[in-house]
Amino acid sequence: MNQPLHEAIRARLEADILAGIYKPGEKLPNETQLAAEWNCARMTVSRALGALAEAGMVQRRKRAGTFVARRTVQETVLDIRDVAAEVRASGREYAFRRLARREAGASADEAAALEVAEGAPILQVIGLHLADGGPHALEERLINLDAAPAAARERFEDQPPGAWLLDHVPWTEAEHGISALAADGQTAKRLGISTGSPLLCLERKTWASGACVTSARFLYPAGAQRFTARLRQPRG
Structure with a gap:
């Protein structure tokens, strides 16, 4: 047909x-x-x-x-947030440092996270968001290259992938989760904190017309980040 x-x-x-x-x-x-x-x-x-x-x-x-369509940044606590904008809004200087970049076929866990078939083309980027030269947040991101093929041409050495996706891939759905966990050894080293230190974990997925585009995890040292939103009750 x-x-x-x-x-x-x-x-x-x-x-x-x-x-x-x-x-x-x-x-x-x-x-x-x-x-x-x-x-x-x-x-x-x-x-x-x-x-x-x-x-x-x-x-x-x-x-x-x-x-x-354009998407605004930081509309509510559960909207798509631009870490660079967060840092600059606090009056600090922002920078991004890529720690790892890997193109590969999705493993079983990666395929589940991105809702794709095992072996589908993906891009993994791990990077550190800096505020005034010090660690602000660790980002661990997977990108579905079938949904965002242009991402494969980007190196993301000093540009965070989240900001690039906001500019290039309009999203139609988003899902967020916020939790607390303890820093493992590698995460603690990257963030300059002690192993076992408490972390605030923000997990985010976005979709474009039904296809999962990206799955990301942001790890903040506890006490270093506060998510706020002001909501208005509709009149009726």
């Missing part, structure tokens, strides 16, 4: 957005241009763009056009 044309258009635009061909905030070709490219009616294009808008990947603005 052939794929409906509007689905083919949606899938192609979604793939281009995930690959970074269209970046957050960038305007997509208009309906007339897309209809000419695909040799179809504007209504077909409109249906494809509507599906992308419903998934949160684009924003349609009357008379202005269709734009790749």
